[in-house]
């Protein structure tokens with residue numbers, strides 16, 4: 656499971672709509688459930704497609720304070736591994752057999768890339784609406800721990816009381832957008848080294 660957070664004013668329905676537009680054709684079928692605050696979009700290969708094994712992946716999109724959070728669930732494989740296995744075994748026995756299965760291989764490889772392709776659509780949508788994984792304006796304020804005054808991000812000292820603010824600046828993980836503490840070396844959400 657991977658979660659990414661996009662900060663800013665973004666409607667989960669826009670992400671769902673773009674996923675729908677990008678995947679609901681050809682070998683995939685897309686279903687959407689839930690309401691505008693909590694949406695789940697399932698992208699699955701069609702039950703009776705001609706090539707490749709079957710796979711499905713669900714993206715859960717929720718509104719969180721100041722943005723949206725998107726989680727991609729574990730990908731279900733159904734016959735995918737079996738389909739690839741069959742191809743590999745067939746090729747050992749008879750390399751020419753691969754020629755008959757080129758469609759299957761192409762579809763299976765495409766399915767393996769599904770997670771990356773979903774993130775690509777999500778990233779594009781977020782960029783299109785001016786949001787991203789950097790902190791939004793509201794979160795980009797640092798509250799002085801001494802006098803509770805809101806200061807612009809990256810202020811070295813509090814505007815009101817002059818206290819040093821270097822240690823209380825919030826920042827986000829460059830990979831997943833999670834708000835992390837300056838002292839953290841590994842992102843608690845995606846385990847990237849910060």
Ligand SMILES: [Zn+2]
Nearest residue numbers: 799802813816
């Ligand atoms: Zn202060």
Ligand SMILES: [Zn+2]
Nearest residue numbers: 828831842845
């Ligand atoms: Zn992260």
